[in-house]
Amino acid sequence: MFTDLPLDELHRYRPPRPEPAGFDAFWQRTLDEARTHDLDARFTEVDAGLALLRTHDVTFSGFGGHRIRGWFLLPRAVEGPLPCVVQYLGYGGGRGMVHDWLLWPSAGYATLVMDTRGQSGPNRPGDTPDPVGSGNPGVPGKMTQGLLHPEDYYYRRLFTDAVRAVEAARGHAAVDAGRIVVAGGSQGGAAALATAGLVPGLAGALIDVPFLTHVRRAVDLTDCGPYGELTRYFAGARGHIDTALHTLDHFDGLNFAARATAPALFGTALRDEVVPPSTGFAAYHHYAGEKELKVWRFNAHEGGGGEQRAAETAFVHQLFGG
Numbered sequence: 001m002f003t004d005l006p007l008d009e010l011h012r013y014r015p016p017r018p019e020p021a022g023f024d025a026f027w028q029r030t031l032d033e034a035r036t037h038d039l040d041a042r043f044t045e046v047d048a049g050l051a052l053l054r055t056h057d058v059t060f061s062g063f064g065g066h067r068i069r070g071w072f073l074l075p076r077a078v079e080g081p082l083p084c085v086v087q088y089l090g091y092g093g094g095r096g097m098v099h100d101w102l103l104w105p106s107a108g109y110a111t112l113v114m115d116t117r118g119q120s121g122p123n124r125p126g127d128t129p130d131p132v133g134s135g136n137p138g139v140p141g142k143m144t145q146g147l148l149h150p151e152d153y154y155y156r157r158l159f160t161d162a163v164r165a166v167e168a169a170r171g172h173a174a175v176d177a178g179r180i181v182v183a184g185g186s187q188g189g190a191a192a193l194a195t196a197g198l199v200p201g202l203a204g205a206l207i208d209v210p211f212l213t214h215v216r217r218a219v220d221l222t223d224c225g226p227y228g229e230l231t232r233y234f235a236g237a238r239g240h241i242d243t244a245l246h247t248l249d250h251f252d253g254l255n256f257a258a259r260a261t262a263p264a265l266f267g268t269a270l271r272d273e274v275v276p277p278s279t280g281f282a283a284y285h286h287y288a289g290e291k292e293l294k295v296w297r298f299n300a301h302e303g304g305g306g307e308q309r310a311a312e313t314a315f316v317h318q319l320f321g322g
Contacts, residue, residue, distance in 0.1 A: 002270055004221065004277045007295070010270075013278050014285040017258060018216055018249040026150060026250055027198060030063075034160045037065030041168035043072050048098040052076055053105050055098045058112065060168040062161035069115040069127040070165065071098050073105040074174055081176040083203065083320050084110035084169045088162055088184035088191035091142075091211065091226050092119055094126020104183075107313055108322065110175050114165040116187070117157060118142065132157060143229035148243050150250040155190075155212065159198070159251065162191040166199050179203045181316055185267075185303065186211045186275060187226070190253055193283060196264065197256030204319045205260065206312045207283070208267040209303045213253030214279035216245060225274035225301070253283045261289040265315040267308045269299040 005013060020026075041060040048055040058070035074082070085104040089095070095115040104111040118130030119142065132146075132154075146152030162182075170177035181204040182192040189210030196205040211226065223231050230248075234241050249255070264287055268280035284293050294311055296304045304311065316322075 003273050004270070007270065007297075010278060010281045013281050015214065015217070015254075015282050017254045017286060018252055019255050019258075020246060020249045023250060023255055030156060030160055031163060031198065034061075034063055034164060037061045039164060039167055039171065041171055043172060046098075050099065050102075053102075058168065060164060062117070062164045063157040064132070066117065066131060066157075067128070068117065068161050068164070069095060070168075071095055071101060071111075071113040072169075072172070073098065073101060073111045073113075075105045075108055078108045080110070080174040082108070082110040082174060083179035083181065083316070084112060084172075084175045085181045085183050085206075085316070086165050086169050086195075087111060087113045088165075088182070088188035088195075089114070089116045089119075089124070090185055091187040093121040093124035094119055094128070096124030100124065103309060103313070107316070109316070110169070110172070112165060112169040114162060117161060118154075130154070130157065141226060141229040143226050144233045147233070147247055148240060150247045153247050153251065155251045159191060159194040162195045163198050166195060166202070179320060181206065181319070183312065185209055186301065193253040193260065194251070194256045196260035196262050196289075197258070200261075202262035204316060205262050205264040205289075206315070207264055208308055208312075209269060209272060209275050209301055210253055210266070210280055210283055211275050212248075212251055213257070213275075213283040215248045215252050217282075218276055218279050221276045221278075222273055227274070254286050257283045257286040258288055260287055263290040263319065264292070265312055266291060266293045267296070267303045267311075268293065269296040269301065269303045271298060271300045272303070274301040
């Protein structure tokens with residue numbers, strides 16, 4: 001069934017943004033601190049058994065100088081420097097195997113897949129630990145780690161890693177540094193949206209069913225998926241709810257959307273119980289750059305699936321005249 005507002009209301013839904021005082025200064029300080037560590041991006045070619053691609057194991061310094069893993073793929077048949085898609089991952093999974101990421105190099109683009117610190121799953125195992133403790137009692141998962149202070153929150157580290165991944169891609173000789181697209185769905189969509197708001201000069205952004213947007217509404221609408229970690233925590237930590245929501249405001253996609261100017265393609269699904277559609281529409285309406293939106297009426301958190309990927313491919317081809 002539909003999980004949120006009627007579609008005609010969603011097309012008009014543009015709520016106020018919960019922007020905390022000092023938002024820009026917080027993120028500037030965060031990125032300045034990260035850049036005191038040498039990026040030291042290393043691309044080690046590996047044999048993944050893919051004759052048409054050059055594949056590399058990647059490491060670079062993210063938040064705190066912590067080493068972040070990834071994959072870097074290049075089509076052998078296309079000469080560079082190439083446009084590059086920097087791909088971020090959904091909740092609970094890691095970078096997986098090289099052959100999980102064939103779409104963008106098959107379309108002729110360099111691809112950097114960023115592993116997600118501290119996350120791994122049976123279908124997509126991860127290889128990047130998160131050496132930072134949670135900082136406060138919480139529930140299993142990442143959503144409550146460090147939740148009582150913006151400086152300590154897990155997504156401060158993850159979004160900083162995402163920015164540094166773009167910097168790593170830009171530094172590779174096979175990549176055209178002026179033609180970088182960020183991409184992801186769910187948690188990956190949150191990372192792409194945050195990066196679009198934090199990194200100037202991106203060529204585009206692909207933001208599918210984005211998580212961590214309009215969080216104050218999301219926790220009132222759903223107990224599913226990662227948001228359920230917050231609602232379970234709030235049920236017991238009654239005296240910390242306002243403090244936690246203030247922290248979350250520093251990571252809310254609505255605030256990044258208002259600062260993002262790269263052309264963007266969004267996706268949302270009207271039966272999504274994990275990421276309520278009104279939260280995605282809110283991010284779309286606040287997005288400051290040129291934008292398009294695909295709405296999948298009868299789909300849930302999978303969104304448009306392969307059709308969304310086809311739309312994204314066409315969108316990127318159009319960006320680069322392909």
